[in-house]
Amino acid sequence: MSSSWYRDDTAPPPPLAGEGWGEGVSTSDNPQEERTLSRIASDDAMRPPPQAGEVKTARGQMSRVLRAPLLLALALAATPAHAFIAYVSNEKSNTVSVIDTDSWTVTKTIKVGQRPRGIEFTRDGKFVMVAVGDDDTIQVIDVKTQAVMDSLPSGPDPELFAQDAAGKTLYVANENDNTVTVIDLEKRARLGDIQVGVEPEGMTISPDGKTLINTSETTNMAHFIDTTSRQIVANVLVDARPRFAEFKHDSSELWVSSEIGGTVSVIDPRKHEVIGKVTFEIPGLRKEAIQPVGIGMTRDDKTAFVALGPANRIAVVDVATRKVTKYLLVGQRVWHMAFTPDEKYLLTTNGVSNDVSVIDVAAQKVIKTIQVGELPWGITIAP
Known part of the structure; x- marks a missing residue:
């Protein structure tokens, strides 16, 4: 395996004479x-010349x-629009499903290691990284060949991870040893570990790249980690079993979902304080069945979508008021989600029904359901 799997600087050869339109010189990229x-x-x-006298x-x-x-x-x-490609980790079937968003169909099923969960594209879009928890590693899928071609060192039972904006450093939450592993993506080398709370899971990096957030499920905290010193600078207590963390794009707020607490805590990242909470209430459902997990926020920071687990619904939340405006019925045990790059669609993984729901973001309506593997968990879409 070449050591340059992460960065391919080779340029394609120039067109040969006679290729394309106009003696090998292309006048368009389309x-x-x-x-x-x-x-x-x-x-x-081929049109014949005009007849004599024809004007x-x-x-x-x-x-x-x-x-x-x-x-x-x-x-x-x-001509159909360019299709975005989604990759879905299937925790029970040990596979990754590849979805074409033009046809909304599964075009490939990739065999991976044991218990795949966290999944994300590299910044250049050439590879997909997936955390295979029972194999204690991060596997790397080549997008061109759609096959596993390498692995990265992590700690025991990696679950979720986050990478810096440059795509050079990866931070991995290892659920079984209460650490976050730091990996150099270019060298594929483990740089060290950061000790955090019990059962770390949620991972995100602030838009300015200076702060790494890890949530620990049993400690019930959001840990603020300085990315330069790799030291915890603050711990913020949230409700029970925090699963996921998401910054607003302007860095003004951090949203943390608490699965058992049934809330989303809104944290001021400068003061390291909880400044508000999003709560949920669905007629006919017990409060214990409403378990927030994945969060997706639109680029304008106006609308947040929150997966509510066994409630089988996505909550649509007005970010300014922190109030739910709508509930969307999706598949069973909805877990994580990802927007298409144009933000027209939001795809959610539904673990118990083994499918993916497609939501029209503007209409706030479910328009499609796609069958995937067993227990779909995470999802990522090509940048």
Whole structure:
């Protein structure tokens, strides 16, 4: 295995003469556009010359000039949008399902190690990392071959992880030894461990890259870790069994879900204080059945989506008021979620029903259900 799996700086060779349109020189990055222009040029070349006495009017000439861009626009409008690719970790079947978001179908099932959970693309989009807890490692999937091609060292029972903005450092929560492992992604080397609370799980990094957050399920805390010194600088007590942490994009708030507490704590990251809570109430459901886990926040920081586990619902929350505005019924035991890069859709993993729900973000409506492997847990979508 080459040591440069994470960074591929090789450039493609230049086109050969005669390839593409116009003597090997491409005039467009869009193949559909090139084919359309080529067809229009061919049609004009094959048209017979005007008969003697036939007058080419200015209108006729203008018609041919205007026809090309019109045909091009129609052709491109009929071309399907670029599909985003989602990868779903299936905890029980030890697989990763690959979903095409144009067809909303599973196009590939990748065999991985034992008990895959946390999953995320590398920053360059060339690889997918997945935490395989029972194998005590992070496996690396090559997106081109859609196969496992390497592994990274972690501690025992890795669950969730976070990487810095540059994609050079990975921080892994190891549930069984109460540590966060620090990994150099370029060297694929373990740099050290940070001691945290009991059963660490949730992991996120502040938008400025200076603060790493880890939540410990049994200690019921959010640990604030300085990424330079790798030392804990603050511990914030939250409700029982914190599972997930998410910063607002402007860094002004940190949201932490508490599965057993049934709340989301809103923390001021500068003061290290809980400044508010999001609570949930669903008619006909016992409070104990409402268990917040995954959180997804829109880029404008106006709307948050919260997975409510065995309540089988996604809560839509107004971030400013911290009030639930709507509940969306999804599959059974909804756990984690991911937006498509254009933020048109939100995909959720539903562990007990073994499927993924597709939510239209603007309409706030479930539009599709996709069957995947057994006990889907985490999800990541190509950047």
